[in-house]
Amino acid sequence: MKKIAVLTAEDDLSVDLTLHDFSAALLTVFVEKIVRPYYSGNLNIAVKDLMQKSIGEEKFILSHVKTG
Numbered sequence: 001m002k003k004i005a006v007l008t009a010e011d012d013l014s015v016d017l018t019l020h021d022f023s024a025a026l027l028t029v030f031v032e033k034i035v036r037p038y039y040s041g042n043l044n045i046a047v048k049d050l051m052q053k054s055i056g057e058e059k060f061i062l063s064h065v066k067t068g
Helices: 004-011 024-039 043-064
Strands: none
Touching: 024 043
16 A cells, blocks of 8 residues: 555656557547547547546545445
């Protein structure tokens, strides 16, 4: 858990991301329908933004779920 806390505190930490066995057709549709119109064609910004939004949504949902 300490590693996660350290990594989230490092705003300037960057990693390269490689997609394996990813459908070229799916990527093409994603770029045409999402990246071009909403992110000015910048796939890198689109992926970062959508990841951040997904994490935010999960945190919101988990904060509203009552356990046991």
